[in-house]
Amino acid sequence: MRFLTLLMCAAIALMAVVSCTPKKEASKSKVLVLYYSQTSNTKAVAQEIATRLDADIEEITLVEPYDTAFQATIDRCKADREKGILPEIKPLKANIADYDWVFIGYPIWFGTYAPPVASLLEKVDLSDKWVVPFCTFGSGGLESSVKDLTEKQPNAKIMTGYGVRAARMDAMPKEVEQFLKLYMPLISNPDPTDIKANTQSDSLFVPADFPEQHPVSADEAAIFDAAVNGYPMLNAKAKTVASRTVLDGTEYLFTAMDMPREKKADMPPASEIQVYVLVEKDKAPVFTKVVR
Numbered sequence: 001m002r003f004l005t006l007l008m009c010a011a012i013a014l015m016a017v018v019s020c021t022p023k024k025e026a027s028k029s030k031v032l033v034l035y036y037s038q039t040s041n042t043k044a045v046a047q048e049i050a051t052r053l054d055a056d057i058e059e060i061t062l063v064e065p066y067d068t069a070f071q072a073t074i075d076r077c078k079a080d081r082e083k084g085i086l087p088e089i090k091p092l093k094a095n096i097a098d099y100d101w102v103f104i105g106y107p108i109w110f111g112t113y114a115p116p117v118a119s120l121l122e123k124v125d126l127s128d129k130w131v132v133p134f135c136t137f138g139s140g141g142l143e144s145s146v147k148d149l150t151e152k153q154p155n156a157k158i159m160t161g162y163g164v165r166a167a168r169m170d171a172m173p174k175e176v177e178q179f180l181k182l183y184m185p186l187i188s189n190p191d192p193t194d195i196k197a198n199t200q201s202d203s204l205f206v207p208a209d210f211p212e213q214h215p216v217s218a219d220e221a222a223i224f225d226a227a228v229n230g231y232p233m234l235n236a237k238a239k240t241v242a243s244r245t246v247l248d249g250t251e252y253l254f255t256a257m258d259m260p261r262e263k264k265a266d267m268p269p270a271s272e273i274q275v276y277v278l279v280e281k282d283k284a285p286v287f288t289k290v291v292r
């Protein structure tokens, strides 16, 4: 009985608080997802993001699209670079000024965002916008492209980005879901100045930092080899490693020496790289990205 009375008092007190608190409409920021994609990987990420955020979406298109053949695309990029030109893009339908957040997506080409995105960045001003880069790649390039983006648009508020290997597109929807948990509270808050406070979310898994690197053991070297073997662009040997627990398993950060099979005059004979490897329960090791 005493318990019931206490419960009723608590309910009445709560109703009083609720009825006295002015209703604050959660005003949502406007979000645009802009992307370039040649073979639809980046398009799939863009669509996943736009659907989950209920955002506007627009594709960056070229006046003269690239040939779909890989080598022809490379040849045109090289010829454009020699001439010092970028491909001409069609005007955007969206007015960037109308948006608070711009998610910008691209495939990595030659270590950075593909040229159509370079063309876009020449034309638009992202100053004071919250900009979230995302990309797809064969082996990596998020970090280098974000560095270039930051140099090109120094007044944009460039946030942590998302990148996924073309070979891991099946993992993308789940990763995007987790990635967006970083931003959903900020997007619903029209003045996201206190990022730390706003990203507190019970369902957001934030892995611990990697501990210090140590020399690889035979088992760890075998994990590395299993993850990178078969990828033609790498000829790497692991030197040191650190690991941490992530949502679905263990993530390893290896430092390795990469010795390109094909010797080129403009490339060093060997370079140190960082390779992120994911080992999920009952699955073979896969590398998620290479940072050069």
Ligand SMILES: Cc1cc2nc3c(=O)[nH]c(=O)nc-3n(C[C@H](O)[C@H](O)[C@H](O)COP(=O)(O)O)c2cc1C
Pocket: 036, 037, 038, 039, 040, 041, 042, 043, 070, 073, 074, 077, 106, 107, 108, 109, 110, 111, 112, 136, 137, 138, 139, 140, 141, 165, 166
């Ligand atoms: C011309 C060209 C250059 C590329 N350069 C790189 C590169 O430097 N690094 C990399 O990891 N992947 C590179 N890739 C692979 C693409 O980034 C990858 O296939 C991407 O998922 C393609 O995205 P899309 O399907 O949205 O066009 C390149 C692909 C092309 C066509």
